[in-house]
Amino acid sequence: MFAALSEKHEHKKVLPDLEGAENGVVMRFAPNPSGPLHIGHARAAALNDAYIKQYGGRYILRIEDTDPKRIDPEAYEMVVEDLRWLGLAITDTVTQSDRLHLYYVLCTQLIEKGGAYVCTCDNEVFKELKNKKTACPCREQSVETNLVLWDKMLTHGFKEGEASVRIKTDLLHPDPAMRDFPAFRILDAPAHPKVIAHVYPLMNFSVVADDHLLGVTHVIRGKDHIANTRRQRYIYDHFGWKVPVYRHYGRMGIEGVVLSTSQMRMGINDKTYTGWDDIRLGTLRALARRGISPEAVKNAMLAIGIGDTDISFSWDNLYAENKKIVDPTANRYFFVPDPVTAQIEGAEPHTAHALLHPSDAARGTRTLEFTGTVLLPKSEVSPEVTMLRLKDLFNVKISWNGDTPTFTYAGDSLADARAAKAHIVQWLPAQATVGCTIKTQEGDMSGACEPAVRSELGKVIQFERVGFVKIDAVSDSGVIAYYTHK
RNA sequence: GCUGCUAUAGUGUAGUCCGGCCAAUCAUGCGGGCCUUUCACGCCCGCGACUGGGGUUCGAAUCCCCAUAGCAGCACCA
Numbered sequence: 001m002f003a004a005l006s007e008k009h010e011h012k013k014v015l016p017d018l019e020g021a022e023n024g025v026v027m028r029f030a031p032n033p034s035g036p037l038h039i040g041h042a043r044a045a046a047l048n049d050a051y052i053k054q055y056g057g058r059y060i061l062r063i064e065d066t067d068p069k070r071i072d073p074e075a076y077e078m079v080v081e082d083l084r085w086l087g088l089a090i091t092d093t094v095t096q097s098d099r100l101h102l103y104y105v106l107c108t109q110l111i112e113k114g115g116a117y118v119c120t121c122d123n124e125v126f127k128e129l130k131n132k133k134t135a136c137p138c139r140e141q142s143v144e145t146n147l148v149l150w151d152k153m154l155t156h157g158f159k160e161g162e163a164s165v166r167i168k169t170d171l172l173h174p175d176p177a178m179r180d181f182p183a184f185r186i187l188d189a190p191a192h193p194k195v196i197a198h199v200y201p202l203m204n205f206s207v208v209a210d211d212h213l214l215g216v217t218h219v220i221r222g223k224d225h226i227a228n229t230r231r232q233r234y235i236y237d238h239f240g241w242k243v244p245v246y247r248h249y250g251r252m253g254i255e256g257v258v259l260s261t262s263q264m265r266m267g268i269n270d271k272t273y274t275g276w277d278d279i280r281l282g283t284l285r286a287l288a289r290r291g292i293s294p295e296a297v298k299n300a301m302l303a304i305g306i307g308d309t310d311i312s313f314s315w316d317n318l319y320a321e322n323k324k325i326v327d328p329t330a331n332r333y334f335f336v337p338d339p340v341t342a343q344i345e346g347a348e349p350h351t352a353h354a355l356l357h358p359s360d361a362a363r364g365t366r367t368l369e370f371t372g373t374v375l376l377p378k379s380e381v382s383p384e385v386t387m388l389r390l391k392d393l394f395n396v397k398i399s400w401n402g403d404t405p406t407f408t409y410a411g412d413s414l415a416d417a418r419a420a421k422a423h424i425v426q427w428l429p430a431q432a433t434v435g436c437t438i439k440t441q442e443g444d445m446s447g448a449c450e451p452a453v454r455s456e457l458g459k460v461i462q463f464e465r466v467g468f469v470k471i472d473a474v475s476d477s478g479v480i481a482y483y484t485h486k
Numbered sequence: 487g488c489u490g491c492u493a494u495a496g497u498g499u500a501g502u503c504c505g506g507c508c509a510a511u512c513a514u515g516c517g518g519g520c521c522u523u524u525c526a527c528g529c530c531c532g533c534g535a536c537u538g539g540g541g542u543u544c545g546a547a548u549c550c551c552c553a554u555a556g557c558a559g560c561a562c563c564a
């Protein structure tokens with residue numbers, strides 16, 4: 001009964017039903033290994049994942065590396081790492097460069113069926129004919145001729161650009177993008193990191209081949225693939241294969257971070273960025289470094305859903321999701337930005353015990369030894385301020401002689417501080433601090449924090465009154481933290 | 487230009503297929519309050535939208551037409 005009540009608060013986002021998914025689904029995430037995954041990828045990855053969890057089935061990671069020019073050899077590993085971080089239920093992994101022989105066999109079959117032909121026209125010439133809805137001479141070749149030419153392609157009888165395989169579609173189709181699109185091309189010096197080949201499939205062919213071979217039932221991807229879906233249908237029809245169910249979601253605009261792989265790589269090379277996880281980038285590893293949890297990313301993506309409207313991604317919404325996850329677990333500590341030293345007159349030494357978490361006393365406390373001098377945030381100490389409450393310690397009166405403050409002990413009563421509307425501020429014992437720099441997308445914030453923060457390496461904590469941060473590095477010279485969000 | 491898709495508050499989203507229960511849901515954001523030894527969390531209150539114009543209908547966010555805006559594709563990229 002109580003469980004039912006608490007589940008009501010979960011607000012589980014329900015995605016629209018998928019047609020024909022009742023008996024389970026086979027879906028795939030198919031990135032190009034050109035760099036690490038970014039937030040845009042996370043949408044496709046998370047949406048597919050959610051449906052597979054909803055209906056049951058298999059989740060195939062398919063690395064689409066059929067364009068040697070767009071491969072970063074390190075990306076194979078990065079993609080897998082990023083998906084592992086996201087926590088997806090991947091059941092199978094295939095790499096297209098391992099499967100070229102399968103595509104070749106299917107191409108031969110398609111030529112035999114009369115569904116494809118080898119075109120030796122100049123690319124520009126073909127384009128002109130296509131725009132005039134006119135067949136190129138190669139289209140009328142016999143199956144036998146096509147098979148001979150196809151064999152010639154595979155045996156290096158052509159150079160790059162001299163021949164390609166085209167799918168027979170409808171030359172009168174109103175959309176020129178549909179007319180006899182290419183399925184295989186020749187690359188002379190591809191320098192592919194995983195395979196030696198001369199003939200490479202184009203995306204539309206290899207995708208159909210693999211979706212069919214792997215039994216993919218449902219495809220969710222961006223609407224930039226709508227035209228590809230229509231093209232791919234021609235291949236399905238030639239083979240007589242069953243077409244998967246498609247959903248195409250709209251474009252997602254993301255502001256504030258760099259997403260373009262080439263731009264990121266350039267910036268890393270010229271030291272503008274520290275690496276793929278530089279927090280100014282939109283990669284998943286950058287989010288991870290900042291303390292965004294994978295669950296928050298997934299939840300934010302599911303909340304966006306599969307609508308075909310173009311949307312703008314909201315960092316606020318992602319931060320809200322993350323805070324729900326991080327707030328209950330993050331320990332609290334003091335960080336004093338831009339510290340000023342304050343010697344407190346008239347106060348006895350005192351040990352303060354501050355809760356590690358305000359709503360979970362069982363977690364314990366940290367101890368701060370007051371011996372006379374403290375560090376305070378400079379922004380809290382200005383001539384119009386005459387009283388402060390040092391959190392978990394006592395009240396301090398400030399008297400001003402011009403610009404020079406004098407700090408005097410003013411009692412332990414919290415009620416007094418409230419009555420005086422004094423700010424309750426974080427502080428540090430001057431004799432027990434470590435230097436701390438908080439890195440934000442806008443720049444660094446330096447100050448000092450409790451020495452105990454050093455035990456939170458790799459964790460997200462909350463600096464009280466400052467915000468959530470992830471402890472990135474701990475050394476003799478101090479602590480480096482990354483700002484997560486408020 | 488051609489082909490196609492879309493249009494609900496600052497942002498995301500539900501409702502649109504099968505018109506009335508929608509003076510429009512939920513989240514986030516913002517404003518105010520309560521709680522509180524954090525400007526966090528929690529709780530309460532409030533703000534804020536059906537792109538525009540026609541039409542059909544007793545009745546339209548929902549159906550039709552036009553306009554406008556945005557987006558995608560028109561590669562031997564994925």
